[in-house]
Amino acid sequence: MSDLSTKDISYEVVHYHTELPFKILNIHKKDLYPNKDLSAVSDVLDHWHNELEIVYSYSNDGIYYTDGIAHPMKEGLFIIVNSQSIHKVISNRITPYDKLPSTLTTVLQISDSFLRNYIPNFDELYFIPAFIPNDNRLAEIMMDLGQYADGKPLNKYENMRLLGLVHELLYYICKDNLSLKDTELPEKSRKNSDILRKIISYTEENYAGAINEMSVAKAFGYSASYFSRFFRSNMGITYKEFLTRMRVNAAKDSLAQTHKSVLEIAMDCGFSDSRGLINMFNKYEGITPLQYRKNIPG
Structure with missing residues (x-):
């Protein structure tokens, strides 16, 4: 899922807005639904990339598919798209525009090479694709990261703060939601x-x-x-x-x-x-x- 264009792609090249090894996006309803028209939404069809993708949902709108498994969106839900997993996003086109939050999701895409520096057996592991955490800290981190979305210019030393937030988020996710790929994916x-x-x-x-x-x-x-x-x-x-x-x-x-x-x-x-x-x-x-x-x- 790059900048949510309508183009279907087999392999997506993620362009980073800064020198940091990750990209932060906010998906807004005003961009997804032109002229507030639910029929004109641009679904993101099947694609894949090497980056790990972490999605935090503010809305109950739509279905996120990872490797053919449907995950209905709900407020507070985390979706983890594993490296090279095929995924897509389909809107339900049902929730009235005025009932949707202004921001639907915050998306964090993290370089796989960056992750391998901290997780040596990264290619053997599999992140559980959908969960609602018990600890509110994960949601706080994603909402904090969302303030720096879409290539927003960073002030002095904010790079360090963002790196710290991403490291903390990964700590929680790896601690509770990481399994061997052979176990989760035959x-x-x-x-x-x-x-x-x-x-x-x-x-x-x-x-x-x-x-x-x-x-x-x-x-x-x-x-x-x-x-x-x-x-x-x-x-x-x-x-x-x-x-x-x-x-x-x-x-x-x-x-x-x-x-x-x-x-x-x-x-x-x-x-x-x-x-x-x-x-x-x-x-x-x-x-x-x-x-x-x-x-x-x-």
Whole structure:
């Protein structure tokens, strides 16, 4: 999850705002729901990165998925996204805008190389992905870190303070929520995650072409029926839906960043015609592509 753009990516490169080995983000409702329109939210679809990601929720809105497991968001919940875990965020589009807190989550992404300096067997370990801590100190730390989000300039010596807070947070999380990967993730699950990462990468590279579930199954040496069962059981959605959502999100980027016609965007994003894009855009976004473009600020 980088700066919550709408682009689906297989591997995410996290850009750090400062020289510190971590990045702090606040996810605000005003950015997630343009014009207070719940239908226009930008879901963050399946992606992965090497960083450890720690998410603190202020809201009951949405579902966070890690390695195919759904974690309904609730106030005070911590989500831990392990290094290289496939994850996504889906809004529930139900909670009225006025009932949502101004900040939905604070997100901390920590460099894996930094963690290896303190946890030598880091690659053998697995952080429990969802919990509400008994100690209020963890929530206090995340809210404190949230004050330094999004590359806010730091005053003299604040680097040391932030490093101290991150070290303290990691102490609590490692102490109570760390297990051996072999215990929490059997070999079969790890292999499935590796295969899924390859499928996501392949889809991102080829979604603009004439690919479908059958052709991707063939590319990976699977029968269509096995591939269909494997993908749905591990990702929670069909491959067809995953591919369509990726194409719709790519269309959203093009609508926002170019002056291309709906037909041109449809062809660029793998749809056979403009009607196909309009129908799927309406299904997942609740509006037409042109309405979406019209509502883009600026």
